[in-house]
Amino acid sequence: MKIRLRMFAVLRDRSGISQTEIELADGATVATAMEEVGRRFLGIVELLPRTAAAVNLCYAKPATILRDGDELALIPPVSGG
Amino acid sequence: MKIRLRMFAVLRDRSGISQTEIELADGATVATAMEEVGRRFLGIVELLPRTAAAVNLCYAKPATILRDGDELALIPPVSGG
């Protein structure tokens, strides 16, 4: 299955990627997707432990199962306001 | 001695007086001044128990002794804001 990956702020800066598609095995979770992202973009591996995830605009837990066409966003600690 | 008397809001409306001078015996207090005001302006007598006083722009207690030239203001419960 394919999901859309979006990255923001320091993650976008360090990976050079704002959005892309990634191919994952059926049944992949947010956690497995983040491991895959870590393998592809070595520059952000050290940031992933403090990175939250959102699926289709809602914060999601590592165990959340992804489905084809989902939008997975990687969210560094927010600093708005 | 003479003091300047000022009245506001419902007290001004009912007495018809915004400011005037009143003559008081030396040593008069805020309380004696308010009694004198009650005798002169019968329409406000019933309001005086809920009326505060200020002398020269500061809230003052009934026992405060007045001096010649003081400005005594009678202050109904405030309702600003």
Add this chain to the structure above:
Amino acid sequence: MDRKNDIIALQSTALDIGAAIGDVGDHGSGAIAVFLGTTRGEVNAQGRELVALDYEAYAEMAETQMRQMAEDARRRWPISRIVMLHRTGLVDVGQPSVLIAVSTPHRAEAFGACRFLIDDLKKQATIWKKEVWSDRSSTWAEGRGRQP
């Protein structure tokens, strides 16, 4: 921390909210809290609609009090600037009668100081409102201040 930039006044003209908030801004502050009290529409026991509040003030005393309140707030919070404005005269339904704006480094302080100032103003300041109804009758509002 400089009180000379504070703006504290009664005024008979409409409050210019944008200008007031511009005046309270400061390069050293990261937070501005503002309170606006507006005339709330209501209907009295006779079925008349409120059209305006008519504010009267003992102006010399009220401005002295407001400056003292600003001093008190500065003793409790690290305040950059304070604007306190209160209308006199007629304030139509929907229009603001009072504006308090406070700038501070961080937001907790701005909220705390702004709340303190409006609470104290309503309790203490020598200002009175008369309710003006659609039949042109008017009544002094019940005072709720807790002055000594």
Add this chain to the structure above:
Amino acid sequence: MDRKNDIIALQSTALDIGAAIGDVGDHGSGAIAVFLGTTRGEVNAQGRELVALDYEAYAEMAETQMRQMAEDARRRWPISRIVMLHRTGLVDVGQPSVLIAVSTPHRAEAFGACRFLIDDLKKQATIWKKEVWSDRSSTWAEGRGRQP
């Protein structure tokens, strides 16, 4: 009590504070509380002055979150209207990046709801700031949000 008058948006242009506060006013409300977050001047370890903050947002998610926060606030307080605006892009020192305005019948509710909304926005909303210094270097601000 009608959320259709709420205004919730990210915008790349300067915040029009007077207009935003005008939008939140309502004949049924007597109190408006406003919070403005502004870029606070500072100096970094290298002695450079901060000139601006550069805001980036995951806009679709942040606006969804802000609408949800407004819903949550309406469940807790009797709110007339809510305006929540947040800048994206460069916000110079002294300029506002975020505006929260809430109108309610009475002041305690306005302060409570306004504080709740800015606290929640800072904790949750998918917005990030980069600090831009006088030598044109820039650094992502340490995020303090407590998102899940």
